[in-house]
Amino acid sequence: MKRMLKKTIPLIFIMSLCSGSLQSQEVRPETGRIRVSVENLRSSRGFVGIALFNAKKGFPDKPERAIDGRSIKAGDSCEIVFDNVPYGTYAISVLHDENGNRKMDKNIIGIPKEGFGTSNNPKIRRGPPTYEDSQVHLDRRELALEIDMNYF
Incomplete structure (x- = not known):
């Protein structure tokens, strides 16, 4: 009996550690x-x-609805990295805020005066690009996107 207890007690202890x-x-x-x-x-x-969006609500021009957003000094080109993004579907919007007022300036009929772009570089038609046209799917460790700016 003692011998069986000597073998059983360590086994129970190890099993409890593993299950915990x-x-x-x-x-x-x-x-x-x-x-x-x-x-x-x-x-x-x-x-x-x-701005990085995971839903169409607010896309593309309400960055406060984005799940993440960054702002960097403009240059000839820029790069921003979003780390630790859960796999899923997203859309990205970009604004070149040339005058630094933190909003897209538009002319009297609503056409943007500053540059903008979205993921997938959809063709610009009437109105802003849609979330559906701009969707990208993150399903691997790194997704590299190139977004072209549009100016009118």
Whole structure:
């Protein structure tokens, strides 16, 4: 009996340690990186704002509805990286805020005076690009995107 207890007690102890560590492990969603290069900036004046959206609400011109956003000094071209982004579907909007007022300036009939772009570089028709036309799918460790700016 003593001999059986000597073998059983360490086995129970080891099993309890293993089961505790399995319970404490979180299941984390797979994440990746979205690397955004912005090309064809008209000037190096002002800032470039980039917003990452995971839903159509607010896209493309309400950055406060984005799940992440960045602003960097404008240059000939710019690059911004979004790290630890859960795999899924997203759309990205870009604004070249040349005068630094943190909004897109438009003329009297609503046409943008400053540069803009979205992921997938959809053709610009009437109105802003849609979330559906700008969707990209992150399903790997890194997704590299190049967004071309549009100026009118």
